[in-house]
Amino acid sequence: MKILTWNINGxxxxKNGIKKILDSFDADIICVQxxxxxxxxxxxxxxxxxxxxSYFSFSRGRSGYSGVAxxxxDTATPFLAEEGLTGLLANQGEAVGCYGVQVELSSExxxxxxxxxxxxxxxxxxxxxxxPQxxxxxxxxxxxxxxxxxxRKQYKLQFYQLLQCRAEAxxxxxxxxxxxxxxxxxxxxxxxxxxxDVDNFEDNPGRKWLDHFLFGTAEKTENGNTEDELTDISQKSASGGxxxxxxxxxxxxxxxxxxCWSTLTGARQTNYGTRIDYIxxxxxxxxxxxxxxDIMPEVEGSDHCPVWAQLSCTLRSSPKCPPMCTRHMPEFTGRQQKLSRFFVKVSEKERFSKVSEESLPGSQDSGEIRENLNPxxxxxxxxxxxxxxxxxxxxASKAKRSNQMKTEGNAKGSLLAFFKPKQTPSIPSIGNLSPKQTKSSEDSPGSESDVRSCPSDVQTETNLSLVTEMETENQDEVEGESTSIVKSKDCKKGPCTGFWKAVLHGPPQPPLCKSHNEPCVLRTVKKAGPNLGRQFFVCACPQGHASNPQARCNFFAWVDKGK
Known part of the structure; x- marks a missing residue:
């Protein structure tokens, strides 16, 4: 039997296929956090x-946070499965049980x-x-x-106490x-x-809890504990971990x-990390x-690496999955049809056989079924x-809509018609107006009072002047556009470039760190406080121990706001 744990960090x-990764571990039980x-x-x-x-536990308060699975x-299917440590999330009769005495915890x-x-x-x-065990x-x-x-420190200690209470029970x-x-x-x-570099390392409450939860802290040989040491451990376990x-x-x-290594500082390159994943x-x-x-630091994809353990025992598989299994979730239990099924042409033979299977015995003979299927x-x-x-x-309504769509399609034309510039309607000269056109313009309600109030000669002069003014305005617009284009080109070549360079400084030039003589990287303070949002330069090398020459040096420089 092989068991493995890995904090996958999402x-x-x-992304390359969950089955492929699970199979690569060749483990019977794979726990991810x-x-x-x-x-x-x-x-x-x-x-x-x-x-x-699979068996999942989800965060109920925050999305994209925490969660284990x-x-x-299938050859190691569990007999029971339960979510959480308190028993409050488990269904009656389906839980592992054995909750112990959860002391020092309020009702909430x-x-x-x-x-x-x-x-x-x-x-x-x-x-x-x-x-069997x-x-x-x-x-x-x-x-x-x-x-x-x-x-959160108090929350962590309470979780530790609850975990120990449940495990020991x-x-x-x-x-x-x-x-x-x-x-x-x-x-x-x-x-x-x-x-x-850690203040009060031994006095950390989490480490004190581990001291109480674990035992066997005495020095051991490289091959593991001896029989005498294990006997001594068993005696200590009565009062300790x-x-x-x-x-x-x-x-x-x-x-x-x-x-575990920090991804922000590239600490994995120098193996500047901690061991916080356990079996x-x-x-x-x-x-x-x-x-x-053993651990598997060669496996990447997360800021943690997997840890595996091999046991000399054989698991017995349960004949059915516990109710908590994801296969029993309502959203995954139905026989969902594929989209391609809706585009497959079903033959008459299949339809006939399907109807005959679903019909009650003696309700219809084959001749009646064929008549119902085919007119x-x-x-x-x-x-x-x-x-x-x-x-x-x-x-009738369908025919009306189809005719309307055909009419609109003929009016709109091709798709390129939407992108063609609209042509400005030209005003014909007065001399070219036909009597019918003149009459229609006189009869139009918008121009009736203007046409009747002035003689024909005055109207002609007015229309001619209007045409002249419109042509002049159009010419001025064209000249204005060409002038603006020339001016914009001149601005790009002229003093505008210097103006924008003076306003927008761009990123500051990175200095060289003193130890490696390499360009530094620009960082921004994201922690709340008086320096929130300020930028600074640090060494571009990955974080590591001070004795490692390839690790980050202690170069630090604030970026002046004026630069």
Missing amino acids: IRTF ETKVTRDLLDEKTAIVDGYN TYCK EPLALDNEGRAVITQHHFIGKDG KLTVINVYCPRADPDKPE ILSSGSHVIVLGDVNTSHRPIDHCDPD KFVDSFRHFHPKCSNAFT LADHCLVKSAFFGV VVQGNSVAKKRPTCREKDAN
Whole structure:
């Protein structure tokens, strides 16, 4: 059996095909965190993968935030599955159970701890050295403590306490337990890239909780714990922690083994990170079944890397998926037809067989079915049903609309007609006006009073002057346009260029850092405070330890507002 955990930093990590990535891990149970997808945005390709059954937990307060999912091979289908740690999100009779005593929590806090979609629990059956046994896998994405939000630090500690309470309660019921995922706390100085830079490293509340949750912190050999050490651990577990950090069990002195790096500073290039992704298991299971654990820093696509564990036990698959499985979601259970089905021509034979299958026995014989499917042919004409009044009205309206569309189509012409400039109607000279045209202009209601109030000679002079003025205005407009074009060309070549250069400075020239003598990169302060929005230059190299010459130097320079 192989189990794997990975903080994918968004389900879009699987953009090249989720099945291809899942198959590449060759694991029976794959737990992912920080899916950043809500139920309304979950698509069928992600929820239902051929060869796997999946179980999702969504954030109910914020979209594109948190979320975990567990993918199990069909050969490792769990018997039970549950969302959350409190039991408030589980259906009666379908939950894993064993909630323990949730002390020091008010009535509103448990639901708040489960509303961010941070836990999925699956329970499996396996055959080990001691025969059939139960295995409960708790996939968690523990909260991050934001230094600027003290309430989040309290939220994180409460989540830790709830996780420990639930895990120990399930362990006490007789099931083996594996807690895996992003715990968001590096346990020991060896798990941090620069522990000297962290204030009060040992006094961190998250690390104190890990000390209480885990045991076996004594020095171990490179091959793992000895029998005497495991016996000592078992004695300590009665009053202390009951779980083992499986990676440190097999690699107690392995340094620079990190699972998370900052993408903003390019810290992965210099391996300047932390180990905050764990596979934690009860010590009896580690002793009897675990035989290999490691990290996979070569796998990219996220700011975290996967962690896997190999166990010498065989999982038994459940005959059916638990109700929480995505296959049972109403939006994925129906037999949805493909769009291409609507464009496939169904033959008469298929229609006849379909009707005959659906009809009741003895309700119609084959001859009657054929008559209902195909109208009776009389000679060369088909006997048509007499149209009703409503059908006549509908046909008349259709004919009217088709004629109207034809008329509009002839009037509008081709599509290019919309882009042709409209021609200005030319005013004919008075001498060329025919008597009919003169009469129609006299009879028009808009010009009747003007024409009758002045003699014909005066009217002719007035029209001639109007034509002359319009021609002059059109000529002035053309001359004005040409003049403006010339002026705009002159402006581009003239002092306008210098004006805009003086107004728009453009980005400032980057200085050279002192250590590498390379151009720096421009950054902007996004943290709330007096310097919000200010720009500054820093070294362009990736972040790393101070002793690494290829890492970022301490060059820093503010950008002056006047430059």
